[in-house]
Each structure stands twice: as C-alpha cells, then as structure tokens.
Amino acid sequence: MNAVANYNFAYLDEQTKRMIRRAILKAVAIPGYQVPFSSREMPMPYGWGTGGVQVTASIIGPDDVLKVIDQGADDTTNAVSIRAFFAKVAQVKTTTHTAEATIIQTRHRIPERKLEAGQILVYQVPIPEPLRFLEPRETETRKMHALEEYGLMHVKLYEDIARHGRIATTYAYPVKVEGRYVMDPSPTPKFDNPKMHRSEALQLFGAGREHRIYAVPPHTEVVSLDFEDHPFTVQHFAEPCALCGAEQVYLDEVILDDRGGHMYVCSDTDHCEERRDAGYVGVMGEAAE
Amino acid sequence: MSDEPLLRVSNLTKYYGSRLGCADVSFELWPGEVLAIVGESGSGKTTLLNTLSANLEPTSGEALYRMRMGEWRNIYELSEAERRFLTRTDWGFVHQNPADGLRMTVSAGANVGERLMAVGDRHYGRIRDTALDWLGRVEIAADRIDDQPRSFSGGMRQRLQIARNLVTGPRLIFMDEPTGGLDVSVQARLLDLLRQLVGELGLSAIVVTHDLAVARLLSHRMMVMKDGHVIEAGLTDRVLDDPREPYTQLLVSSILQV
Numbered sequence: 001m002n003a004v005a006n007y008n009f010a011y012l013d014e015q016t017k018r019m020i021r022r023a024i025l026k027a028v029a030i031p032g033y034q035v036p037f038s039s040r041e042m043p044m045p046y047g048w049g050t051g052g053v054q055v056t057a058s059i060i061g062p063d064d065v066l067k068v069i070d071q072g073a074d075d076t077t078n079a080v081s082i083r084a085f086f087a088k089v090a091q092v093k094t095t096t097h098t099a100e101a102t103i104i105q106t107r108h109r110i111p112e113r114k115l116e117a118g119q120i121l122v123y124q125v126p127i128p129e130p131l132r133f134l135e136p137r138e139t140e141t142r143k144m145h146a147l148e149e150y151g152l153m154h155v156k157l158y159e160d161i162a163r164h165g166r167i168a169t170t171y172a173y174p175v176k177v178e179g180r181y182v183m184d185p186s187p188t189p190k191f192d193n194p195k196m197h198r199s200e201a202l203q204l205f206g207a208g209r210e211h212r213i214y215a216v217p218p219h220t221e222v223v224s225l226d227f228e229d230h231p232f233t234v235q236h237f238a239e240p241c242a243l244c245g246a247e248q249v250y251l252d253e254v255i256l257d258d259r260g261g262h263m264y265v266c267s268d269t270d271h272c273e274e275r276r277d278a279g280y281v282g283v284m285g286e287a288a289e
Numbered sequence: 290m291s292d293e294p295l296l297r298v299s300n301l302t303k304y305y306g307s308r309l310g311c312a313d314v315s316f317e318l319w320p321g322e323v324l325a326i327v328g329e330s331g332s333g334k335t336t337l338l339n340t341l342s343a344n345l346e347p348t349s350g351e352a353l354y355r356m357r358m359g360e361w362r363n364i365y366e367l368s369e370a371e372r373r374f375l376t377r378t379d380w381g382f383v384h385q386n387p388a389d390g391l392r393m394t395v396s397a398g399a400n401v402g403e404r405l406m407a408v409g410d411r412h413y414g415r416i417r418d419t420a421l422d423w424l425g426r427v428e429i430a431a432d433r434i435d436d437q438p439r440s441f442s443g444g445m446r447q448r449l450q451i452a453r454n455l456v457t458g459p460r461l462i463f464m465d466e467p468t469g470g471l472d473v474s475v476q477a478r479l480l481d482l483l484r485q486l487v488g489e490l491g492l493s494a495i496v497v498t499h500d501l502a503v504a505r506l507l508s509h510r511m512m513v514m515k516d517g518h519v520i521e522a523g524l525t526d527r528v529l530d531d532p533r534e535p536y537t538q539l540l541v542s543s544i545l546q547v
Contacts, residue, residue: 147370162434227413
C-alpha cells in the first residue's frame, strides 16, 4: 500500500464517525431539528463543505458510488477536490452521473433528475439557523424552535412583499418540515424546494463551522412558507437551455463577451450532458456525434 | 366594568440577592382600570412592573390573572410556552425607550403585523390593512407604513410601539415611563391618545411614572412607592389632592409650577 494507508477509511477515525452517525440518527428521528455535534477540523477551509464532508465520511462505505456537485456542476474546484479527496482516502468509485450515485454531496443544488430510494443527498450548509438574521441570539432562536414560535419568519416575507411587491427571497427559502420545524434548506435556489417535498432519497445537512446536523428522511413533507394571497412560486426562465434546449430546469447565465452577449445553460451539468447525448440540441449547442 | 378583578396580586416580594427590589405588594386591578405606580428613582417601581409582567421571577408572593376563558392562573406557574403566548396576545408592554420594544430594522407595517403573524395570520392583505388601520389610530400617516422606525421621530416611535402592542386586542398593558424622553407638546399629544385608546378599548393598564402629572391625567388609582414598599395607595385625585404620608406630601409639593 502507499502512504494513504496511514489514514483510517474515509479519513475520520471510527469514534468520530460513530459520534456523527449518532447525530445523524437523531436528526433523522426529528425531521428538521438541528442536532449539535462535535465538528472536527477537516483538511479544507470552513465554507468549502467541512460539514458535508464529515457527514459523507461517516456514512460512506466501500461499495458506495460518490458524486459531488457545486452549484450543479461536477467540474468546479470544490466538487473536483472533494471527489478526489474521497477517491483517495476511501478508495470509493466516483461518478458524475446522478443515476449511478449512491451518495451525492451537494453545494447549492438538487440534481434535476428525480432522486430514488436508496440514494442519499448530503448538503453543505453555511448557516443552519433560518432565524439567524432576524434574531441574533442563539438562546432565543432555540427557544423559538422549541415553542414553535415562527411568526418572525413571516415578518421577513412580509418585508419582502412590502419592499418588492413579491416574496423576493430566491435562495435559502425557509421551509416547514413535517408540520413542525422551520428549516433552512441551505443556500439552494427556491427552485429546488419542491424537490425536497416527499423525496424518495434521504437528505442530510451538515454545517461544519456551526456544529449542526439536520435531516429530512424520505417521504417527508417539506412545505415552503408563504402567505395565502402571495403563494410560493419558483423561478421561471424565459428561454430554454442554449446547449440542450431543456425547459423547466434551473439555468445559469453565462457572459460571452463584453458587448452584452450571454447565454443561459443548465446549472446541472450532468443533466445537460445526458440530454445532449440523447440528441437534444439547443440554439447555441452542437449536435453530439 | 366586570364584577371580578383582572389581576390579584398578593405579597409580591422581589430581592436581588440580599438587596430589596420591592416588598409585600398587594393590590387588585379591575377591567378598564388604569393604575399608576409613582415614586422616585430607585423606589422599586420598575422592579415591580417587570415582576408583574413576568419578566422577573418574584422571590415570594403570587399574581393571579383571570384568563380570557375566565379561569384564574398564577402567572409565575404558567409554562414558558403559555407565558410567552399570554405576553404577546393578551398583554402588551410599552417600554420607555421605543427601540427596546420595536424591531428597528423592519418596516412600521411589519412591526405592527408581527403579533398577528405570531398568532397565525397568513394573509398579507389583511395584515397590511390591519396595520394601516392601527397606524391611523395612533396618528401615523399611511404613507409611512413601509418606512423603518429608525427614520421616525421619538414621538412617532412611541406611538408605533403602542400600535404594535394593541393590535392583538390585549386586555392588560404595562407601561414603563411611556412619556419619558419626549418634549412636553409631544407628551401631551401622546397622553391624549393613550387616554382615548384606553377608554375606547376598555383596557386595563399599569403605568410606571415619576411624573405626577402623567399619573393625574391617565390613571384612576395610584400607588406611591418608597424604598421598595407601597406607602400609600388610593384614588389618584384623592392621593394628589389630599396626600396622607409625609413622603407623598413632599412628592406632591415638589411639582414645579410654571
């Protein structure tokens, strides 16, 4: 074996993994509740997904197939390094195909392809507390969660409508899980909120810097907060993906030149590639050979 | 007026360690009645108010409150959830400094609407209409509804704080020096407004003030405190016109005459 053999499987030692698994079990038992855990220093900076990496390291086994995405893309720095990290310290198979993966670690997106039973989606969470910017005291927000005092969350939505005429929150859009806890779905666009509702996959959330883990078990009700006369809606895009022609997907704007040229492409790169392989072509795309 | 009091306080005592806050306070408050607590700084008025409003735990004694359903509950034996629900629906607390009672970073409309949303109102249009109605009642122009209170004058902030407290139709309001820090003309307007609202809504109120003129205008009854003890209590006009205790006589005679 090479030098990598000095690491325990998946980097963390077994005691740490047991501690994190206990936190995950508790989180699954109380959907949406933020379980404190003793977050470890990881060989990457905070904000790069230390929470998600610890969760993944605790649940991954030798037979798992790992996919890592960052803003929907498999080929950005964050995604590439975390995938390489686990390929090295756990010798697991990695993939970019959503359908093949058993564990998908994500930052900011849920894949367009519907997740299936048996798959686990691990979110990297910067700030787990949805009430943080409304009520800075942690003692008070914990009490508010305990007593289900969530009026303040609607104060934020009220402010949005008063200022912008509509609910202007577009990411980290608060949801109520199983009719009880209000949860921050991490900075995913609200476009992805409906995908969390009654998802067949297990969804785990790890916040490394904030020492919190929470979860949404399969088939759990996840409802986005709104007003009766200003119901929750997702973003709509005027044009389809320029490469694969997909509609009803989340698109990124790509600037092409300094004269205002731009294109909209799928944020989920795997979804876009699959479609192009299947023969779909957008207005700026080239047909696959 | 109802034939039963709203609040029954008996032998309420609060010590901070070995130091006395207030001692042996007993009284009854009736629906629609305004009670003033007067006295000099350090006499225990604010301690008493904070204890009555369940912000502080008393060392001994009890305060029985008649809930909306008619049953009597000791407010210090309520669960935290019940107490917090009570304080944001059936009670109100008007702070001396409006910044303590308002959310300074959200608009006036959201400040008024927060209590409605806290009790489950989820209709934006209705919440806004109610907020507009209440801003009108406290004489804040409708076009200020989306402004943050930090752009408001002191008097407007105080009126906004009052609207925010009254929107859920509380039955009991605690006020800590509601006119402190305001100049006299603004003070006069605020007192007018308070008197009118209290009369219209049939509110009970406990007002802490060191200003005997405020007590005279607002309250039906008053208690005079000194060194943590209530030394004299009675109808406001009686206490002010015919003070019995030497300290009360001193207090009344210390009012500046113009």
